Amino acid sequence: MTASNGRAATIETATRHVFPNGMVALLQRNPSSPIVTVRGEVRVGAVHEPALQSGLAVFTGAALIRGTAARSFQQIVAETEALGASVHAGGGMHSSGFAGRALAEDLPLILEIVADMVQRPSFPAHEVERLRGQFLMGLRESEQETRTQASRAARALLFPPEHPYSRLSSGTAESVQALTRADLVAFHRLYHPGAATIAIVGDIDPPQVIDELERVFGGWEAQSAPPDQVLPPAPPVQGLLRRDIVLSGKVQSDIIYGVHGLSRTSPDFYAANVANMILGRIGLGGRLGDNVREQQGLAYSCGSSLDADLGAGPWAALAGVNPANIERAISAIVHEIGAFCADGPTDDELSDARDYMTGSLALGLETNDGIAGTLLGIERYGLGLDYISRYPAIIRSISAEQIVAVARRYLSTEHYIVVTAGPAVA
Template sequence: MRPGRTGRWGWLGLATWLVTLLLVQPAVAAPVIEQWTRPDGARVYLVRSEALPMLDVRLEFDGGSRRDPPGQAGLAAAAALMLGKGAAAYADQPARDEEALAEAWADLGAQWSATATLDRFSIALRTLTRPDVLQPALALLAQQLAAPTFDAAVWARERQRLVAAWQQAQAQPEVRAQRLYAQAVYRGHPYGAEATPETWAAIDAAALHAFWQRHARACTARLTLVGAISRAQAEALATQLLAPWQARPCEPLPPLPEVEPLPAAVTLAEPWAGAAQAQILIGQPGVARRDPDFVALQVANHIVGGGGFTSRLMHELREKRGLTYGVYSAFLAGRHAGAWTVVMQTRPEQAAQAVALIHEVLRRFSREGPSDEELRQAQRALVLGHALKLDTNRKVADQVAALAWAELPLDELATWPQRVQALTRQDLLRAWRRVIDPERLVTVVVGAAP
């Protein structure tokens, strides 16, 4: 083909060359993480990335839903919701209500969010590093962190919206199934607590302020920064954001109980009039993120139900029998042992057959473990997929923040592929048998035929 011409076969050849090039490229390099602890106790994790004039920030502290007081489930999530609903005057920033805050962020073109998961309260910021954008964005976020108003009238309005959404959700069988499953797996542990109209009614502006004063503290904060900034800039940024929290007392938070293993199998089935699909949840408590078998369990789960169309559950229930469009399993691993869960939907008259097949797949895997070919395929898929978790600054920030929260080694992301590839069939089977007992599972079915 002459230079400058791209015919039909030319484009095909170019596409083939590009695909080949992508396949032979080495995996995305793990980020180089700089870490230090400030005098106020905050831990800073910095990944320098000069490719784009952007900065991704994650500021986190021990304020997830597991810290909600008894009778006030939903308090942490309410604080996250209200953090953007108004801020009092702070430093050189004027007082702003929710509309003024939204307009200020829109004018900057920066993005921020606040979320409360089971374990942690997380504030995220994404902004340009140009001084005319970065500094106003940091000042605006610092104002929200220092002086949230938690206005009583605004909270009353938002509470009404939450209650309306909760009431609407009660008409969904999947919501009922999730509630029954969480209660059976966690049995009173804070991981299984559910926010309801009653618990929201027990939350007022004073409770929101008290939560913020107690949990938003510099001494236990983790600050992750990924972008085009130096260490000196990172330290200055940390000082600016954490300054209002430094004077707060730092007594240890009370310890929380662990999620105990199930003493016996539990089966819960409820009819649901008019349900087009039966909701099926099967599982039990899994492991905490720092468990030494976490990587082996991730590989084993990929084979059982986490690998999409290559998983055993998908093969048995969809491909061979057409019982569902999809079935998957996953570990929820945090500071405590989150649930390992199989999730699927099927026609009500097929629910009993599907449940029996899921149990049989789990028993067989616990007896025999994976084949050599299943192990090789899972290792290859997970190693290749690992690079996709690190191909943008935003993803790197999420991964490093998770590493920081779990207090894992700084080389965790760099060594993960090698640790996956070093696993044997015996490693997977030993780890799986230690954690997953097919004779002590919670099985929840909502909407099955009688």
């Protein structure tokens, strides 16, 4: 058995248990590690917050650890640090996550603390204000970051205001400043055991862990129906939409080219993912990095990203450039995308991408945290526990013709958005 096959077999032997309240547990024993990793998520996120309350999901998620009905923030920190353990929580676009790490013998206490945080956060007013101060500091710093401001503007051009993808899940300084403790309490009511998954990996006994989870999560009762993940449609981009953001005092500009992408559950996902790897990921930024950065010297960095989740996020090309090179770099990016759509990948590019993608997935299973994260993704997208063993064949089955087809279907040199952020250019 190869190392890759061994890791796939490990995932396939994971225990999947559904509790009466709908919560799913994915448990994998790894006796080679004395450390146990806990990772979980509740599928409630920024897609469920009102448009005028952007940042609410992320703020609520981060506040879970700040105190519960049974423990203050200081008690949580003291109890975990005394064991050399840790717990964390946060929010995102589609889900709110929680995590823990401890020695196997300390797992019951960590599960008790995590369960307390997720089910019974008290959102103490003074802790909410401390957290708000930290958030506002980070958000105000990000207002001067060219990449962050370009990303905000790109989403606003690609998606209508009522669409959750039209804004960053972190919110803005203005929206976070306006949030109240009552807003956090109300948003937390959306947390639902039927939308929750917990993955635990390490030197554990799965039946015993199931009993522990039943003890600490079994009394979690839903206060409402599980929130759905249905997103409104985004109208197609017509022609070229461009926005230039001036940030004084900067020496670099960031460029984003963007189109609507696809969801993780789309039949086109695997071909698009391989295409994106070739276009702007592998090596020093794929074909975009080779052409725009290496050959023409127009960018400090250049690559691409495919944001495929439960909804269809942006498919983007990104570059950091000398402000004097903005127009030439944009032209080079659009030209390279057009050439990729016309000709597709070379045999070597396709072979390299396949090797990299199958190898990187295997490397991701080297740690308990990587295994736990993979298990969560498998559950989130309904992939099945045999996904890891199927994945290499899926990737190696993607042909150059499929890549050309998917590139032409989504990428465009006629209908796209461009955003630049940086100093004023004369």
